[in-house]
Amino acid sequence: MLWRHGQTVWNAERRFQGQSDIPLNETGQAQAERAARLLAALRPDLIVSSDLSRAASTAAALAQLTGLEVTLDKDLRERHGGGWEGLNDAEIRARYPAEHASWSPPDGEPSAVVAERVGAALQRIADRLTENGPGQASGLAVVASHGAALRLGMSRFLGLPEELFNVLGPLDNCSWSVLGQRRGRWRLLEHNAGTLPDPVVLSDDR
Secondary structure, X not given: OEEEOXXXXXXXXXXXXXXXXXXXXXXXXXXXXXXXXXXHOOOOOEEEEOOOHHHHHHHHHHHHHHOOOEEEOHHHOOOOOHHHOOOEHHHHHHHOHHHHHHOOOOOOOXXXXXXXXXXXXXXXXXXXXXXXXXXXXXXXXXXEEOHHHHHHHHHHHOOOOHHHHHHOOOOOOOOEEEEEXXXXXXXXXXXXXXXXXXXXXXXXXX
16 A cells, blocks of 8 residues: 655645655644554554655554554655755746756656656565465555655556556545555556545644
């Protein structure tokens, strides 16, 4: 199960985060806690997370309910955005029109490199699941990471060619995709699941 982190201030402001270490905001923490209650009911066997705080904090909400430890893996980090990090879409369009058209952040990480990095991490995680017959994994791993990283990584993991990486749509904050194995082959079973209205965050000023 591939789980995107909860909302941050930069998400709310629609800023390119990349590998800038922006923490969850109040809404994001509430999203993580609510999603964790749903995922804990599935009795995961393993939790692995990007080491960026927004993903690690999301994973921690699930760890608290399950008693599992979170393994941090820097290869699950978001795509490095170079000069785009911290900018919103209008600013990127204005300052980098050519790069925006091809979605290639200056001094950033190419899509194919992200796909290879994250896809390899997903393969390592799959390999950690208990073997149940030749080439057949059993158990449930929950992977907390980032929108672009997960989309590109799962595309590579599933064997999609680079020209089809954009076939999969984005993941909303704290939503997930489910991959399953059948006859030794991995398949996409659900995508962008768990999307619900944002939780109400109560103020302390009551």
